[in-house]
Amino acid sequence: MEKITVIKGFKDILPEDTPDWCRVELIARQIFGSFGFREIRVPIMEKTELFKRSIGETTDIVEKEMYTFADRDEELLTLRPEATASIIRAYIEHNMLSAEPVTRLFTMGPMFRRERPQKGRFRQFHQIDVELFGDDKPQSDVEVILMLIHFLESTGLSELALEINSLGCKACRPAFSQAVVNYLKGSEKELCPDCQRRITTNPLRVFDCKVESCSSIIARAPRILDYLCTGCEEHFAEVKSYLDDLNVQYAINPTMVRGLDYYVRTAFEVKSGSLGAQNSLAGGGRYDGLIGDLGGPEVAGIGFGVGIERLLACLPDTEKSKYKTDLFIAALGQRAQKIGFMLACQLRRAGIAAAMDYSDKSLKSQMKRADKLNSSYTLIFGDKEIDEKRLELRNMNTKNQQVLLLDNLLDTLINIIKER
């Protein structure tokens, strides 16, 4: 019989890795909470139209990466390739603007893009996603960027590179795009085939090209920052100024253009080495027109997404978490096994991680098991201890052993373990 395997680009997250996931998610919840963000959970499937309208019909995501299916009634549904669209949909649908002028939300969960997998890129991957609706002030940009950096550092990451840029707005970007097109047409023949194609499809993408011959041309191309309108320029200046005051290190990357159509003004990205070609752990930006475009109120928005797999891939080993056991019960013989089992059940019910082996193996074998399970203590007893009503409790780290009386054993153990 042929083995059934996981879908290409999908991954099982195995027990040895889940503690890291839980830790990162916990830190996110704590830190985002202190910045006033509240968790929202939205479906992983939406009507296809939502993503087409938000992300942009001509983006790679919509053109070739979405998992889209016809439902039984022929309606087209899509597994979400990102979370922002769904959150905006929910924001509009539940009329959150009426409840409060500024809404701070975050969510976490799987996203789906049907790309060719490689290091740091999967077809199902996980993001922690943050959105702030209803404020267009630069303070919002700074708040969100600061929170992102603070979060990443709190997980144990270091040597992060924050890059920021301004993409202009509806008023000033068209002039810039035109200037880029004009410039590129001047040296079209020296560009790589991909970039020649981009001139007509998506000229700003040329800035991302890694081909060397293109780089030198791009280096002399017009800069978005020279084309910003007064409003965008002032906004960007304030963002930089606050970041400086807060001692947040950043670099301005005037060639950073993000892949989704809806971004305006501030765009940012956090990179890390040691990640292979996909070195971007988090990215985001401002999308002031988007909520209105999706049929909601004309309010501003800004947000970011963090790739959890990429974050975990960068974590140093010292930050890795493990499963731990409070007490291993090493019971020798039938009577001890019986007492031990009852004890294990009661301890577990009291919230203590108690483990034991039910097959009455040798003590050595049971000790090895206790060690494997990272047990803090091991309770050791057989017929002799039961007759004398005195059991041995071994501290696995110090190797000290103390005698515990069989009477009131459950409470004694609970106290010892909880006092640690």
Add this chain to the structure above:
RNA sequence: GUGGGUGUAGCUCAGUUGGUUAGAGUGCCGGGUUGUGGCCCCGGAGGCCGAGGGUUCAAGUCCCUUCACUCACCCCA
């Protein structure tokens, strides 16, 4: 979608110019201590050598096909 690399034990990988019964490390189980873990020593289990076809007296090894994984491009978290 395009290109490169790799498929041998649960995991990481050796395996010579084709040549008998396919190896190591690690992990797992057991023993060395008749009742005490990590280190050390000994033993054991565990392989349709990715799949299918071909060449050959003989294929893990050579050829073809196919599948999977992986890295990179495009693009992105």
